[in-house]
Amino acid sequence: MRIVDRRADPAGRGAVNRERFVRRFKDDIKRAADEEFSKRSITDVGRGGRIAIPGRGLKEPFLHHDSKTGNRDFVLPGNRDYMPGDAIRRPPGGDGQGHGDGDEPGEGEGRDSFAFVLSRDEFLSLFFDDLELPNLERTRFGEVTMERTRRAGYSRDGVPGNLSAPMTVRMSIARRIALRGALADQLAELEEERTEAVEDRRSELDEEIERLARRRESLPFLEDVDRRYRARAPMPAPATRAVMLCLMDVSGSMDERKKDLAKRFFTLLYLFLERKYGKVDIVFVRHTEHAEEVDEHTFFHDPQSGGTLVLPALELAHQIIQARYAGPDWNIYIAQASDGDCGGDDGVKSAAFVSSHLLPAVRYYAYVDIPGSTGWFQRPSDLWQCYETIANPAFARRQVHGRNDIWPVFRELFARKEATV
Amino acid sequence: MSAAASVSPWDARFVGRPARPAAKTERSWTKLLTKPALPMRGHRIERADAPIASGSEWTVPMLERFDVAIAAHASRRGLKTFPVQYEVITANQMIDLCSTVGMPMHYPHWSFGKQLVSQERTYRTGESGLAYEIVINTNPSLCYLMETNTLALQVLVMAHAGYGHNAFFRNNYLFQQFTQPDSILDYLKFARDTIVEYEQRHGWREVEKVLDCAHAIAHYGVDRYRKPGRLSARRERERQTERIKFAERHFNADYAYLYGTRKQDTTADEAPFEPQENLLYFLEKSAPKLAPWQRELVRIVRKVAQYFYPQRLTKVANEGAATFWHYTLLHDLYDAGQVDDGFMLEWLANHSDVVTQPGFDSKRYHGINPYALGFSIFRDIRRICEQPTDEDREWFPQLAGREWSSAVHFAMANFKDESLIEQYLSPKVMRDMRLFLLHDGEDDRAHYHVRVIHNEQGYIKLRQSLAAQYRPEAHTPAIVVARSSEDNDRALLLHHRVDHGRLLDTDAVDAVLRHVKELWTFDVVLEEVDGEGNRLKIHRT
Secondary structure (H helix, E strand, O other): OOEEOOOOOOOOOOHHHHHHHHHHHHHHHHHHHHHHHOOOHHHOOOOEEEEEOOHHOOOOOOOEEEEOOOOEEEHHHHHHHHOOOOEEOOOOOOOOOOOOOOOOOOOOOOOOEEEEOOOHHHHHHOOOOOOOOOOOHHHHOOOOEEEEEEEEEEEOOOOOOHOOOOOOHHHHHHHHHHHHHHHHHHHHHHHHHHHHHHHHHHHHHHHHHHHHHHHHHHOOOOOHHHHOOEEEEOOOOOOOOEEEEEEEEEEOOOHHHHHHHHHHHHHHHHHHHHHHHEEEEEEEEEEEOOOEEEEEHHHHOOOOOOOOHHHHHHHHHHHHHHOOOOOOOOEEEEEEEEEOOOOHHHHHHHHHHHHHHHOOOOOEEEEOOOOOOOOOOOOHHHHHHOOOOOOOEEEEEEEEEHHHHHHHHHHHHHHHHHHHO | OOHHHOOOOOHHHHOOOOOOOOOOOOOOOOOOOOOOOOOOOOOOOOOOOOOOOOOOOOOOOHHHHHHHHHHHHOEEEEEEOOEEEEEEEEEHHHHHHOOOOOOOOOOOOOOHHHHHHHHHHHOOOOOOOOOEEEEEEOOOOOEEOOOOOOOHHHHHHHHHHHHHHHHHHOOHHOOOOOOOOOOHHHHHHHHHHHHHHHHHHHOHHHHHHHHHHHHHHHHOOOOOOOOOOOOHHHHHHHHHHHHHHHHHHHHHHHHHHHHHHHOOOHHHHHHOOOOOOOOOHHHHHHHOOOHHHHHHHHHHHHHHHHHHHHHOOOHHHHHHHHHHHHHHHHHHHOEEEEEOOHHHHHHHHHHHHHHOOOOOOOOOOOOOHHHHHHHHHHHHHHHHOOOHHHHHHOOOOOOOOOOOHHHHHHHHHHHHHHHHHHHOOOOHHHHHOOOOOOEEOOOOOOOOEEEEEEOOOHHHHHHHHHHHHOOOHHHOOOOEEEEEEEOOOEEEEEEEEEEEOOOOOOOHHHHHHHHHHHHHOOOEEEEEEEEOOOOEEEEOO
C-alpha cells in the first residue's frame, strides 16, 4: 500500500481535451460568443462566461432501440398496490424512462443546447478573432505623475483644524514633568543651603523656596510650545483614475457593422485601460448634427438618422472634461469612431478644436476611421483628411475595415506612442 | 415451488448439503448503534483500546494506519486483491479524471473535452457533485481519494474502492478474461503517443474523423465468446514498425499500377461468410480503403473499448460487491473498537444515500440503482447463509447454512449482472424492493400492463425478466456483419437481430451508418432481421 499525494501536481491535464473541444466547435462557439458579446456591456466583455452552443453537432451517435416499437418487459421497484393484470395509463411524454436505453451518459442536460463556461482568455481570444490578448507593457504609457500630499509627521505650526490633541497633550505632560523635576532639584539645593545658612540669609532663602514651590504648583497645563499640528508634505504620485470618452458618429451612414467594429475597438481600449488603472469611467457621446451624452445601450443600439457634424461632439466632450474630469488626477483618453463623413468646414474646425482644446487635456486621442465596405475604391474620408493636419504625439488615427483589423490597429496606435515617448 | 429452474449445474454440488440451523444470538447492544442485522459469528475480534482516529480531519499517516487495519480485516475475510496505491487529488483533478472515463492517461479527443466542460459547469454551479472515488482496474490498483472528503468518507472509499472493487477486478472472470490490469496504463500511453504522432503526420482533422467513426461503434469491438489476446504496448509498437517495413519492402513505383488494376479475386466470396459481431475488428482488417495508420486508430479504439467491456456487464455485481465489502469491513473496524460512533454515523448516513432505491413513481427515480440492487443481493447471500428461512432452504439449498464468505467470494468471481440476478435474486429482496413487472406491448401503446408482482406466482418470472434486462442486448442492439462485397458495389451488409420486435431508432442508425461508411468507403446497408429471417426494415446510407 502506498499513499501518494497528487494535489501539488500541475493542474489542467484536461486542458488538452478542452482545447480539442473548443477547436472542433470553434465556429459554433464563436457564434455563441459573438451573441453573448453583443448582449454584454463593454465593462463585462472581459470576463469569461457561460455560453451555450447548439447541441446537434455534439451528439456522439450510437445505436439504440426505438422505444416505440416492439414488445418490452421491464421491472420497476416500489410497487404499491398493483396486481397482475392491472393496466396503467402511459404517462404523457414519458415512455417508462429509466430502464436504461436511450440515455446517453453525460448528455444529461441540454438536449438541444450545450452550455459550458468559457474562461476569460478563451472568450477574449474568440472575441478578437484568435488574436492574442493584448499583452502590452505597463510602461508603454509613461507614468503620469501628479502632486499629492501625504501625512508627514507633526509640525509646530499649522492651522487650528490640523491641531493634534493627543500629541499636544503628550507634549504638555512631558514639559510639565521636565520642569517639575528641574524645580525639585533647585528646591532640594535651597533646602540644603538653608539648614546651614545664617539668620537673615535664611529668611531670604525661605522666600526663594516659597516662590519656587508656588511656581511648581502653578505650571500651566498648556503652553504655546506644546502645540503640535498634523503635517502634510507634497509627494509625487501616479494618477490612478482614468476616464475614457467614447465619441461615435451615429448618423444614418453608420450601420450595425460599423457600430460593431467601433464597439470592439472601444472594448479593447477599455480592457487595456482597465488592466492599467483598475477602475475606468466611461462617457458615451454620440452625435449626428448635434451631440448628446447617452448611456451605453443607447449609444450602441439606438438608431439615429440625420447629417453629421463632428464639432458639437468635440465641444461637448470638452465641456464634460472641464466639468467633471478637470485636474491633474484624471487620465483622460478619447476614442473617436466615425465613418469619416463631415460636411463643409466642419472637419477643418474639428481638427483645429482637437489641437487647441482637447489634446492639451488628454493623455491620448485615438481616431478610428471605419470606411464603408462597399466601394472598391477607398478614398480617404473627409474627416481623415482634415485630421491629417494634426501633429501631436498624443493623437493617432487609423482605418479599420474589418474585425481582423481591430487588434493590429490597436497595437499600432499604442505602439506608435511608445516610439515617441 | 421448486428452485431447480434457477440452479445452475455448478451449484449442484452444494445441493443436498445439510443446512445448519441458524443460531439465534440475541445480544444486548448498549452502544449508540445497533449491530448490523447479522451478528458476526465465529470470529473473535480483539478490541482496540482507542479508535485509530476520530473527528473529520485526516492526515496521510492516519489513512495509512486505517489501511493497515482494513487490510487485516480483509485478509481475515479472505479477500484477494491487487496491491493498492491511493492517490490524494483535488476537486479539479477529479474533474479531469472523470472526463477521461477515470483513466489517468488517455488519448486526447474532443469528446473528453466535452465531458470536461459540462462537468466543470455543473460542478461549479452546484448542479451536481463529484464522484467520491475512482478506482482503476490496474495492477497495482489505483484508487483516488478526493481531498475534500472527511476522514470517515476517505476510509469508506478505501474500503469500497481499494478493497471491494479491487477484489472484484481481480477475481471476476470477465475482468480476468477481457482486461489486462498489468499493461493497460502502458497501452494507453502507447495509444496517446501514437495518436499525437498521427495528428502531426496526417493532420488532426483526419485523425479525429477516424476516431469519431470508430467511437460510434465502440460497443461493437468485442468478440464475446473468444478470449482476446493480451495487451502489450511493446508488441503493438513492434507490429507497427513491421507494418511500415513491409510496406517499404513492397513499394515499387514502377509496378504500382499493376496492383491498382488487378481484377478482384471473386472466389474468396464464395466461401460462406460467417457473421461477425466484432464490427471494429472486421473494419480494421477488411475495410477496403483504409490506410494503415487509420486501421491502427480503429484498433486502438477497439482495444480500449474491450478494456471497458466487463464494466458495462458488471455494474450491479461490481457495485454491489464493493458496497457489501465496505459495509462489512467498516463494521469490522467498529467491532474491533478501531472507530468510534461518530465515524459510524457519518459513513452510514452516506452509505444509506448511496443505496437508496426511490420507487418508480418518485421524482428521483432514475432506473434501478445498481448499488441498491447489488448490495441487497450480496447482503441477502450472507443472510441466507447465516439465518436461512424455510423459503431460503427451498430456493437456495446450496447456500443455506453455508459459510457465508466463501459463498460471497464465489458470487463475486463467477457472475456478471445477468447471471448474478438469475442465480441469487431471492424472494426476500424482491419483496423488499417491491419489484413488479410491466409489459409495454404493440397491441396497447396507451397502457402498461402489470404482468407479475412480488408474490409466489411471480418470483421466477420477475427474476428472469430482471436478469434479461441486464443482458447486453437489452441496451446495445445486436449487430453483426452479415456479408461484405458480394457483388461489384462492395456494399457492407449489417444485420440487426431483432429481439421482441424492437427496431432501431432511425435517426441514430442514419448517423451511425454515416460513420461506418466513412470507414468502409462503400455503401453500408443495415437490415433488421427477426428470428425467422424476415427483413423488417432496411436502412441504407
